[in-house]
Amino acid sequence: MTDANIRCALVYRIDSSLGVSMLAKYDYSTDYEAHDGAASEGALYAGRGNYGDAVTMVLKNDPPGSGSEVGTIGGFKVVQSDAHQVVYGGDSDGICIAVVTGLRYPSRVATQMITETYAEYMKALGEKAKTAKPNSLNRPSKPILTDMCKKFSDPNSIDKASALLGKVEGVKVQMQDNIASMLQNMEQTEAISNTASQLNEQASVFKKKSTDLKRQMKCKSLKMTLIIASLIIIILLVILVPMISNAKKANEENEGGN
Template sequence: MSDNKLRCALVYRLESSGPSDSGESGIALSNLSGNCTLLAKYDHASDYEGSGGGLYGDRDKNYAEAVGMVVGNDPPSGLGEEGVIGGFKICISDAHQVIYGADSDGLCLAIVTGLKYPSRTAISMLTELYTPYSEQFALQAKSATTNSLTKKSKKILSQLCTKYDDSTKVDKASALNSKVEAVQATMQDNIAAMLKNTEQAESLAERSNQLNEQANVFQKKSKDLKKQMRCKNIKMTIILVTLVVGVLVIILVPLIVRAKNAAKGGRMLRGFLEEIGEA
Protein backbone atom coordinates (compact mmCIF):
# COMPACT_ATOMS: atom_id res chain seq x y z
CA MET A 1 0.00 0.00 0.00
CA SER A 2 2.79 2.42 -0.76
CA ASP A 3 0.33 4.83 -2.34
CA ASN A 4 -1.90 7.80 -1.49
CA LYS A 5 -5.11 5.80 -1.00
CA LEU A 6 -7.49 6.17 1.93
CA ARG A 7 -8.15 2.64 3.16
CA CYS A 8 -10.58 2.61 6.07
CA ALA A 9 -12.06 4.47 9.05
CA LEU A 10 -12.49 2.98 12.53
CA VAL A 11 -13.98 4.03 15.86
CA TYR A 12 -12.77 2.72 19.23
CA ARG A 13 -13.48 3.32 22.89
CA LEU A 14 -10.38 3.56 25.03
CA GLU A 15 -10.93 1.56 28.21
CA SER A 16 -10.07 3.03 31.61
CA SER A 17 -8.77 1.08 34.54
CA GLY A 18 -10.39 3.48 37.00
CA PRO A 19 -12.02 6.89 37.48
CA SER A 20 -10.35 10.17 36.54
CA ASP A 21 -7.62 11.29 38.92
CA SER A 22 -9.36 14.62 39.32
CA GLY A 23 -12.78 13.10 39.85
CA GLU A 24 -14.15 14.99 36.87
CA SER A 25 -15.86 13.47 33.87
CA GLY A 26 -13.67 11.81 31.31
CA ILE A 27 -10.66 9.55 31.69
CA ALA A 28 -7.08 10.39 32.45
CA LEU A 29 -4.22 9.20 30.30
CA SER A 30 -2.67 7.52 33.33
CA ASN A 31 -5.85 5.46 33.83
CA LEU A 32 -5.90 3.90 30.37
CA SER A 33 -5.81 0.13 30.62
CA GLY A 34 -4.13 -0.43 27.28
CA ASN A 35 -7.26 -2.00 25.87
CA CYS A 36 -9.79 -0.57 23.45
CA THR A 37 -13.15 -1.70 22.13
CA LEU A 38 -14.00 -1.55 18.44
CA LEU A 39 -17.28 0.32 18.03
CA ALA A 40 -17.50 0.78 14.25
CA LYS A 41 -15.51 0.15 11.11
CA TYR A 42 -15.82 1.12 7.46
CA ASP A 43 -13.65 -0.55 4.81
CA HIS A 44 -13.45 2.21 2.22
CA ALA A 45 -10.89 0.27 0.16
CA SER A 46 -13.56 -2.24 -0.90
CA ASP A 47 -15.36 0.58 -2.77
CA TYR A 48 -12.55 1.11 -5.28
CA GLU A 49 -10.78 -2.26 -5.19
CA GLY A 50 -13.88 -4.20 -6.18
CA SER A 51 -15.53 -7.19 -4.66
CA GLY A 52 -13.30 -9.13 -2.30
CA GLY A 53 -10.69 -6.34 -2.25
CA GLY A 54 -11.00 -4.65 1.09
CA LEU A 55 -8.12 -3.38 3.13
CA TYR A 56 -5.93 -6.44 2.83
CA GLY A 57 -7.97 -8.45 0.32
CA ASP A 58 -9.10 -11.95 1.27
CA ARG A 59 -5.88 -12.72 3.11
CA ASP A 60 -6.78 -10.95 6.33
CA LYS A 61 -10.26 -9.92 7.49
CA ASN A 62 -9.11 -8.81 10.96
CA TYR A 63 -7.62 -5.45 10.08
CA ALA A 64 -9.75 -3.71 12.73
CA GLU A 65 -8.23 -5.91 15.43
CA ALA A 66 -4.74 -5.15 14.14
CA VAL A 67 -5.39 -1.40 14.30
CA GLY A 68 -6.96 -1.88 17.74
CA MET A 69 -3.72 -3.46 18.96
CA VAL A 70 -1.77 -0.45 17.64
CA VAL A 71 -4.10 2.00 19.43
CA GLY A 72 -4.17 -0.06 22.63
CA ASN A 73 -0.40 -0.51 22.81
CA ASP A 74 0.33 3.13 22.05
CA PRO A 75 -2.70 5.28 22.97
CA PRO A 76 -2.92 8.98 22.02
CA SER A 77 -0.15 11.02 23.62
CA GLY A 78 -2.62 13.24 25.44
CA LEU A 79 -6.40 13.08 25.36
CA GLY A 80 -8.09 16.12 23.90
CA GLU A 81 -10.18 18.53 25.86
CA GLU A 82 -13.85 17.82 26.38
CA GLY A 83 -15.63 17.94 23.05
CA VAL A 84 -12.34 18.10 21.13
CA ILE A 85 -10.29 15.32 19.56
CA GLY A 86 -6.52 15.49 20.12
CA GLY A 87 -3.37 13.59 21.03
CA PHE A 88 -2.91 12.47 17.43
CA LYS A 89 -0.42 9.74 16.67
CA ILE A 90 0.88 8.22 13.49
CA CYS A 91 2.05 4.63 13.29
CA ILE A 92 3.95 3.81 10.09
CA SER A 93 4.76 0.32 8.83
CA ASP A 94 6.28 -1.00 5.63
CA ALA A 95 2.82 -1.28 4.07
CA HIS A 96 0.63 1.49 5.47
CA GLN A 97 0.15 4.15 8.14
CA VAL A 98 -2.40 4.45 10.93
CA ILE A 99 -3.42 7.93 12.13
CA TYR A 100 -5.57 8.25 15.26
CA GLY A 101 -6.62 10.56 18.09
CA ALA A 102 -9.11 10.64 20.98
CA ASP A 103 -11.16 13.00 23.16
CA SER A 104 -11.32 13.28 26.93
CA ASP A 105 -14.03 10.57 27.13
CA GLY A 106 -11.88 8.01 25.30
CA LEU A 107 -13.72 8.20 21.98
CA CYS A 108 -10.96 7.33 19.52
CA LEU A 109 -11.14 7.81 15.75
CA ALA A 110 -8.60 6.18 13.41
CA ILE A 111 -7.97 5.84 9.70
CA VAL A 112 -5.61 3.68 7.69
CA THR A 113 -4.00 5.09 4.54
CA GLY A 114 -1.25 4.40 2.06
CA LEU A 115 2.20 5.68 2.92
CA LYS A 116 1.95 8.61 0.50
CA TYR A 117 -1.30 9.96 1.93
CA PRO A 118 -0.55 13.31 3.68
CA SER A 119 -0.76 12.94 7.47
CA ARG A 120 -2.02 16.51 7.93
CA THR A 121 -4.93 15.71 5.60
CA ALA A 122 -5.66 12.59 7.65
CA ILE A 123 -5.71 14.64 10.87
CA SER A 124 -8.01 17.19 9.21
CA MET A 125 -10.37 14.36 8.30
CA LEU A 126 -10.40 13.01 11.87
CA THR A 127 -11.05 16.50 13.23
CA GLU A 128 -13.91 17.07 10.80
CA LEU A 129 -15.32 13.60 11.43
CA TYR A 130 -15.26 13.98 15.22
CA THR A 131 -17.85 16.75 15.53
CA PRO A 132 -20.80 15.09 13.76
CA TYR A 133 -19.85 11.65 15.04
CA SER A 134 -19.64 12.70 18.68
CA GLU A 135 -22.93 14.60 18.38
CA GLN A 136 -24.71 11.49 17.14
CA PHE A 137 -22.98 8.67 18.97
CA ALA A 138 -21.12 10.07 22.00
CA LEU A 139 -23.60 8.67 24.54
CA GLN A 140 -23.93 5.32 22.76
CA ALA A 141 -20.16 5.02 22.45
CA LYS A 142 -19.73 4.99 26.26
CA SER A 143 -21.58 1.69 26.63
CA ALA A 144 -21.77 0.20 23.12
CA THR A 145 -20.59 -3.35 22.63
CA THR A 146 -18.02 -4.52 20.11
CA ASN A 147 -18.85 -3.58 16.49
CA SER A 148 -22.40 -2.56 17.48
CA LEU A 149 -22.23 0.89 15.83
CA THR A 150 -20.85 -0.22 12.45
CA LYS A 151 -24.17 -0.13 10.58
CA LYS A 152 -25.30 3.08 12.24
CA SER A 153 -21.97 4.77 11.54
CA LYS A 154 -21.63 3.65 7.93
CA LYS A 155 -23.26 6.72 6.38
CA ILE A 156 -21.20 9.32 8.18
CA LEU A 157 -17.96 7.32 7.85
CA SER A 158 -18.50 6.69 4.14
CA GLN A 159 -19.31 10.36 3.47
CA LEU A 160 -16.09 11.57 5.08
CA CYS A 161 -14.02 8.82 3.42
CA THR A 162 -15.48 9.74 0.04
CA LYS A 163 -14.76 13.42 0.64
CA TYR A 164 -11.16 12.80 1.69
CA ASP A 165 -10.50 9.96 -0.77
CA ASP A 166 -8.56 12.36 -3.03
CA SER A 167 -6.35 14.43 -0.73
CA THR A 168 -5.66 17.02 -3.45
CA LYS A 169 -9.34 18.05 -3.47
CA VAL A 170 -9.45 18.93 0.22
CA ASP A 171 -5.90 20.05 0.88
CA LYS A 172 -4.48 22.95 -1.10
CA ALA A 173 -0.97 22.03 -0.03
CA SER A 174 -1.50 18.49 -1.31
CA ALA A 175 -2.94 19.86 -4.54
CA LEU A 176 0.04 22.18 -4.92
CA ASN A 177 2.41 19.35 -4.08
CA SER A 178 0.67 17.17 -6.64
CA LYS A 179 1.13 19.88 -9.28
CA VAL A 180 4.76 20.30 -8.27
CA GLU A 181 5.28 16.54 -8.58
CA ALA A 182 3.60 16.62 -11.99
CA VAL A 183 5.88 19.48 -13.06
CA GLN A 184 8.89 17.62 -11.66
CA ALA A 185 7.87 14.51 -13.58
CA THR A 186 7.48 16.58 -16.75
CA MET A 187 10.85 18.24 -16.17
CA GLN A 188 12.47 14.88 -15.55
CA ASP A 189 10.95 13.56 -18.78
CA ASN A 190 12.16 16.66 -20.63
CA ILE A 191 15.64 16.34 -19.15
CA ALA A 192 15.71 12.65 -20.01
CA ALA A 193 14.63 13.46 -23.57
CA MET A 194 17.23 16.23 -23.78
CA LEU A 195 19.95 13.90 -22.51
CA LYS A 196 18.84 11.29 -25.01
CA ASN A 197 18.92 13.88 -27.80
CA THR A 198 22.34 15.02 -26.59
CA GLU A 199 23.58 11.45 -26.64
CA GLN A 200 22.16 11.03 -30.14
CA ALA A 201 23.77 14.31 -31.24
CA GLU A 202 27.10 13.20 -29.77
CA SER A 203 26.70 9.86 -31.52
CA LEU A 204 25.94 11.63 -34.80
CA ALA A 205 28.92 13.94 -34.31
CA GLU A 206 31.14 10.96 -33.61
CA ARG A 207 29.84 9.19 -36.71
CA SER A 208 30.36 12.39 -38.72
CA ASN A 209 33.96 12.56 -37.50
CA GLN A 210 34.45 8.93 -38.42
CA LEU A 211 33.00 9.57 -41.86
CA ASN A 212 35.30 12.59 -42.28
CA GLU A 213 38.28 10.50 -41.27
CA GLN A 214 37.22 7.74 -43.67
CA ALA A 215 36.72 10.34 -46.43
CA ASN A 216 40.22 11.71 -45.78
CA VAL A 217 41.69 8.23 -45.86
CA PHE A 218 39.78 7.46 -49.06
CA GLN A 219 40.95 10.72 -50.64
CA LYS A 220 44.54 9.97 -49.70
CA LYS A 221 44.27 6.43 -51.04
CA SER A 222 42.67 7.72 -54.26
CA LYS A 223 45.58 10.15 -54.73
CA ASP A 224 48.06 7.37 -54.11
CA LEU A 225 46.16 5.17 -56.56
CA LYS A 226 46.21 7.94 -59.19
CA LYS A 227 49.99 8.26 -58.78
CA GLN A 228 50.41 4.52 -59.08
CA MET A 229 48.21 4.43 -62.20
CA ARG A 230 50.13 7.38 -63.73
CA CYS A 231 53.41 5.60 -63.12
CA LYS A 232 52.04 2.41 -64.64
CA ASN A 233 50.75 4.38 -67.65
CA ILE A 234 54.17 6.00 -68.16
CA LYS A 235 55.87 2.64 -67.88
CA MET A 236 53.44 1.10 -70.37
CA THR A 237 53.96 4.05 -72.76
CA ILE A 238 57.73 3.68 -72.53
CA ILE A 239 57.47 -0.05 -73.11
CA LEU A 240 55.17 0.44 -76.10
CA VAL A 241 57.41 3.13 -77.59
CA THR A 242 60.43 0.91 -77.08
CA LEU A 243 58.66 -1.99 -78.75
CA VAL A 244 57.55 0.15 -81.70
CA VAL A 245 61.04 1.58 -82.11
CA GLY A 246 62.52 -1.89 -81.86
CA VAL A 247 60.13 -3.23 -84.46
CA LEU A 248 60.87 -0.30 -86.75
CA VAL A 249 64.59 -0.81 -86.29
CA ILE A 250 64.25 -4.49 -87.05
CA ILE A 251 62.24 -3.74 -90.20
CA LEU A 252 63.98 -0.61 -91.49
CA VAL A 253 67.64 -1.45 -90.86
CA PRO A 254 67.71 -4.41 -93.26
CA LEU A 255 65.85 -2.37 -95.85
CA ILE A 256 68.29 0.50 -95.52
CA VAL A 257 71.25 -1.87 -95.72
CA ARG A 258 69.83 -3.51 -98.84
CA ALA A 259 69.11 -0.11 -100.37
CA LYS A 260 72.68 0.98 -99.70
CA ASN A 261 74.04 -2.24 -101.15
CA ALA A 262 71.83 -1.91 -104.20
CA ALA A 263 72.95 1.69 -104.73
CA LYS A 264 76.59 0.66 -104.40
CA GLY A 265 76.14 -2.17 -106.89
CA GLY A 266 74.48 0.22 -109.36
CA ARG A 267 77.39 2.64 -109.19
CA MET A 268 79.87 -0.15 -109.77
CA LEU A 269 77.87 -1.38 -112.76
CA ARG A 270 77.73 2.06 -114.32
CA GLY A 271 81.48 2.51 -113.79
CA PHE A 272 82.17 -0.82 -115.41
CA LEU A 273 80.00 0.02 -118.41
CA GLU A 274 81.62 3.38 -118.78
CA GLU A 275 85.03 1.76 -118.79
CA ILE A 276 83.90 -0.69 -121.50
CA GLY A 277 82.49 2.15 -123.57
CA GLU A 278 85.73 4.08 -123.52
CA ALA A 279 87.68 1.07 -124.56
Protein backbone atom coordinates (compact mmCIF):
# COMPACT_ATOMS: atom_id res chain seq x y z
CA MET A 1 0.00 0.00 0.00
CA THR A 2 1.49 3.33 -1.06
CA ASP A 3 0.99 6.75 0.51
CA ALA A 4 1.98 10.41 0.17
CA ASN A 5 3.93 10.72 3.42
CA ILE A 6 7.46 11.86 4.11
CA ARG A 7 9.58 9.10 5.62
CA CYS A 8 13.03 10.53 6.14
CA ALA A 9 15.34 13.45 5.28
CA LEU A 10 19.08 12.95 4.91
CA VAL A 11 22.21 15.00 4.25
CA TYR A 12 25.29 13.56 2.52
CA ARG A 13 28.68 14.62 1.29
CA ILE A 14 29.90 12.89 -1.86
CA ASP A 15 33.66 12.97 -2.35
CA SER A 16 35.58 11.46 -5.23
CA SER A 17 38.21 9.99 -2.89
CA LEU A 18 36.27 9.34 0.33
CA GLY A 19 33.05 8.21 -1.35
CA VAL A 20 29.54 8.76 0.07
CA SER A 21 29.35 9.99 3.68
CA MET A 22 26.05 10.42 5.50
CA LEU A 23 26.33 13.54 7.67
CA ALA A 24 22.83 13.71 9.15
CA LYS A 25 19.54 11.81 9.12
CA TYR A 26 16.12 12.69 10.48
CA ASP A 27 13.47 9.94 10.54
CA TYR A 28 10.28 11.98 10.31
CA SER A 29 7.97 8.96 10.12
CA THR A 30 9.18 7.65 13.49
CA ASP A 31 8.62 11.01 15.20
CA TYR A 32 5.22 11.39 13.53
CA GLU A 33 4.08 7.98 14.74
CA ALA A 34 5.49 8.56 18.23
CA HIS A 35 3.59 11.86 18.64
CA ASP A 36 0.34 11.00 16.82
CA GLY A 37 0.15 7.28 17.51
CA ALA A 38 -0.35 6.61 13.81
CA ALA A 39 0.43 3.18 12.46
CA SER A 40 1.31 3.23 8.80
CA GLU A 41 3.52 1.69 6.24
CA GLY A 42 6.17 4.17 7.41
CA ALA A 43 6.37 2.23 10.68
CA LEU A 44 7.03 -0.96 8.78
CA TYR A 45 9.94 0.61 6.90
CA ALA A 46 11.30 2.29 10.01
CA GLY A 47 11.08 -0.97 11.89
CA ARG A 48 12.72 -2.85 9.07
CA GLY A 49 15.87 -0.89 9.48
CA ASN A 50 17.86 1.80 7.95
CA TYR A 51 16.86 4.38 5.40
CA GLY A 52 20.43 5.62 5.58
CA ASP A 53 21.89 2.38 4.23
CA ALA A 54 19.32 2.21 1.43
CA VAL A 55 19.87 5.83 0.35
CA THR A 56 23.65 5.45 0.60
CA MET A 57 23.45 2.52 -1.80
CA VAL A 58 21.28 4.57 -4.19
CA LEU A 59 23.78 7.44 -4.17
CA LYS A 60 26.71 5.13 -4.81
CA ASN A 61 24.95 3.51 -7.76
CA ASP A 62 23.53 6.72 -9.25
CA PRO A 63 25.00 9.93 -7.78
CA PRO A 64 23.19 13.21 -8.39
CA GLY A 65 24.27 15.95 -10.76
CA SER A 66 24.99 19.42 -9.45
CA GLY A 67 23.50 22.90 -9.59
CA SER A 68 24.16 25.00 -12.67
CA GLU A 69 25.74 27.68 -10.45
CA VAL A 70 27.96 27.58 -7.38
CA GLY A 71 25.87 27.57 -4.21
CA THR A 72 22.81 26.00 -5.83
CA ILE A 73 21.45 22.47 -5.75
CA GLY A 74 20.39 20.60 -8.87
CA GLY A 75 20.84 17.37 -10.83
CA PHE A 76 17.70 15.98 -9.17
CA LYS A 77 16.93 12.28 -9.51
CA VAL A 78 14.11 9.98 -8.40
CA VAL A 79 14.61 6.29 -7.58
CA GLN A 80 11.53 4.22 -6.72
CA SER A 81 11.00 0.88 -5.00
CA ASP A 82 7.74 -1.02 -4.52
CA ALA A 83 6.57 1.14 -1.63
CA HIS A 84 8.61 4.33 -1.47
CA GLN A 85 10.85 6.66 -3.47
CA VAL A 86 14.10 8.53 -2.95
CA VAL A 87 14.34 12.06 -4.37
CA TYR A 88 17.75 13.72 -4.19
CA GLY A 89 20.01 16.39 -5.64
CA GLY A 90 23.51 17.78 -5.14
CA ASP A 91 25.69 20.87 -5.49
CA SER A 92 29.14 21.51 -6.95
CA ASP A 93 30.81 20.85 -3.55
CA GLY A 94 29.33 17.37 -3.25
CA ILE A 95 26.67 18.24 -0.66
CA CYS A 96 23.57 16.12 -1.29
CA ILE A 97 20.07 16.42 0.20
CA ALA A 98 17.81 13.35 -0.04
CA VAL A 99 14.17 12.76 0.93
CA VAL A 100 12.45 9.39 1.26
CA THR A 101 8.68 9.54 0.64
CA GLY A 102 5.73 7.38 -0.24
CA LEU A 103 5.15 6.71 -3.93
CA ARG A 104 2.15 9.05 -4.10
CA TYR A 105 4.12 12.02 -2.79
CA PRO A 106 4.66 14.35 -5.81
CA SER A 107 8.31 14.41 -6.83
CA ARG A 108 8.02 18.09 -7.83
CA VAL A 109 7.07 18.96 -4.22
CA ALA A 110 9.92 16.79 -2.91
CA THR A 111 12.28 18.69 -5.23
CA GLN A 112 10.97 21.99 -3.87
CA MET A 113 11.52 20.70 -0.32
CA ILE A 114 15.11 19.71 -1.15
CA THR A 115 15.80 23.14 -2.65
CA GLU A 116 14.50 25.01 0.40
CA THR A 117 16.19 22.59 2.82
CA TYR A 118 19.50 23.08 1.01
CA ALA A 119 19.23 26.88 1.25
CA GLU A 120 18.51 26.82 5.00
CA TYR A 121 21.05 24.08 5.69
CA MET A 122 23.90 25.84 3.91
CA LYS A 123 23.20 29.06 5.82
CA ALA A 124 23.46 27.28 9.17
CA LEU A 125 25.84 24.37 8.60
CA GLY A 126 27.32 24.81 5.13
CA GLU A 127 30.93 25.21 6.21
CA LYS A 128 30.76 22.34 8.71
CA ALA A 129 29.17 20.06 6.12
CA LYS A 130 32.22 20.40 3.86
CA THR A 131 34.56 18.80 6.43
CA ALA A 132 32.31 17.03 8.99
CA LYS A 133 32.77 13.37 9.83
CA PRO A 134 30.01 10.83 9.04
CA ASN A 135 26.93 11.09 11.31
CA SER A 136 28.46 14.04 13.20
CA LEU A 137 25.76 16.58 12.27
CA ASN A 138 22.63 14.70 13.40
CA ARG A 139 21.97 16.94 16.41
CA PRO A 140 22.57 20.38 14.81
CA SER A 141 20.73 19.31 11.65
CA LYS A 142 17.58 18.07 13.37
CA PRO A 143 15.82 21.47 13.83
CA ILE A 144 16.24 22.32 10.14
CA LEU A 145 15.20 18.90 8.86
CA THR A 146 12.27 18.75 11.32
CA ASP A 147 10.92 22.14 10.23
CA MET A 148 11.18 21.24 6.55
CA CYS A 149 9.51 17.85 7.00
CA LYS A 150 6.63 19.48 8.89
CA LYS A 151 6.30 22.27 6.33
CA PHE A 152 6.12 19.84 3.41
CA SER A 153 4.21 17.04 5.18
CA ASP A 154 1.02 17.92 3.27
CA PRO A 155 1.91 18.13 -0.44
CA ASN A 156 -1.56 19.38 -1.36
CA SER A 157 -1.17 22.53 0.74
CA ILE A 158 2.25 23.17 -0.82
CA ASP A 159 0.80 22.82 -4.31
CA LYS A 160 -2.02 25.24 -3.44
CA ALA A 161 0.46 27.71 -1.97
CA SER A 162 2.68 27.39 -5.03
CA ALA A 163 -0.32 27.92 -7.31
CA LEU A 164 -1.36 30.99 -5.29
CA LEU A 165 2.18 32.39 -5.38
CA GLY A 166 2.26 31.73 -9.11
CA LYS A 167 -0.98 33.68 -9.55
CA VAL A 168 0.34 36.53 -7.40
CA GLU A 169 3.54 36.59 -9.43
CA GLY A 170 1.48 36.59 -12.63
CA VAL A 171 -0.55 39.55 -11.37
CA LYS A 172 2.67 41.38 -10.44
CA VAL A 173 4.10 40.77 -13.89
CA GLN A 174 0.85 41.94 -15.52
CA MET A 175 0.82 45.07 -13.35
CA GLN A 176 4.43 45.78 -14.27
CA ASP A 177 3.56 45.36 -17.94
CA ASN A 178 0.55 47.66 -17.56
CA ILE A 179 2.62 50.31 -15.76
CA ALA A 180 5.33 50.06 -18.41
CA SER A 181 2.68 50.42 -21.12
CA MET A 182 1.16 53.45 -19.35
CA LEU A 183 4.57 55.08 -19.02
CA GLN A 184 5.26 54.38 -22.68
CA ASN A 185 1.90 55.89 -23.62
CA MET A 186 2.66 58.93 -21.44
CA GLU A 187 6.02 59.32 -23.17
CA GLN A 188 4.32 59.04 -26.55
CA THR A 189 1.65 61.57 -25.48
CA GLU A 190 4.35 63.94 -24.27
CA ALA A 191 6.23 63.50 -27.53
CA ILE A 192 3.04 64.21 -29.51
CA SER A 193 2.37 67.26 -27.32
CA ASN A 194 5.90 68.52 -27.93
CA THR A 195 5.49 67.94 -31.66
CA ALA A 196 2.16 69.80 -31.64
CA SER A 197 3.77 72.71 -29.78
CA GLN A 198 6.59 72.81 -32.31
CA LEU A 199 4.07 72.74 -35.16
CA ASN A 200 2.11 75.59 -33.54
CA GLU A 201 5.30 77.62 -33.19
CA GLN A 202 6.22 76.90 -36.80
CA ALA A 203 2.69 77.85 -37.90
CA SER A 204 2.95 81.15 -36.00
CA VAL A 205 6.32 81.88 -37.59
CA PHE A 206 4.95 80.98 -41.02
CA LYS A 207 1.92 83.20 -40.49
CA LYS A 208 4.12 86.12 -39.43
CA LYS A 209 6.41 85.60 -42.40
CA SER A 210 3.47 85.34 -44.80
CA THR A 211 2.00 88.58 -43.39
CA ASP A 212 5.34 90.34 -43.81
CA LEU A 213 5.69 88.93 -47.31
CA LYS A 214 2.16 90.08 -48.19
CA ARG A 215 2.97 93.58 -46.93
CA GLN A 216 6.19 93.60 -48.92
CA MET A 217 4.33 92.44 -52.05
CA LYS A 218 1.78 95.24 -51.61
CA CYS A 219 4.57 97.79 -51.31
CA LYS A 220 6.27 96.42 -54.41
CA SER A 221 2.95 96.43 -56.29
CA LEU A 222 2.30 100.05 -55.29
CA LYS A 223 5.80 101.05 -56.37
CA MET A 224 5.33 99.33 -59.73
CA THR A 225 1.98 101.09 -60.19
CA LEU A 226 3.54 104.47 -59.45
CA ILE A 227 6.46 103.79 -61.77
CA ILE A 228 4.16 102.71 -64.62
CA ALA A 229 1.89 105.73 -64.06
CA SER A 230 4.92 108.02 -64.09
CA LEU A 231 6.15 106.45 -67.31
CA ILE A 232 2.74 106.89 -68.94
CA ILE A 233 2.60 110.53 -67.88
CA ILE A 234 6.10 111.14 -69.20
CA ILE A 235 5.26 109.46 -72.50
CA LEU A 236 2.08 111.52 -72.81
CA LEU A 237 4.01 114.68 -72.06
CA VAL A 238 6.62 113.78 -74.64
CA ILE A 239 3.90 113.27 -77.24
CA LEU A 240 1.47 116.02 -76.29
CA VAL A 241 3.84 118.90 -75.53
CA PRO A 242 5.29 119.08 -79.08
CA MET A 243 1.81 118.69 -80.56
CA ILE A 244 0.44 121.51 -78.43
CA SER A 245 3.46 123.66 -79.19
CA ASN A 246 3.10 123.07 -82.95
CA ALA A 247 -0.62 123.81 -82.78
CA LYS A 248 0.06 127.13 -81.06
CA LYS A 249 2.65 128.09 -83.66
CA ALA A 250 0.28 127.23 -86.52
CA ASN A 251 -2.47 129.24 -84.90
CA GLU A 252 -0.19 132.22 -84.47
CA GLU A 253 0.95 132.05 -88.11
CA ASN A 254 -2.64 131.99 -89.33
CA GLU A 255 -3.51 135.03 -87.30
CA GLY A 256 -0.45 136.95 -88.62
CA GLY A 257 -1.33 136.23 -92.25
CA ASN A 258 -4.75 137.67 -91.89
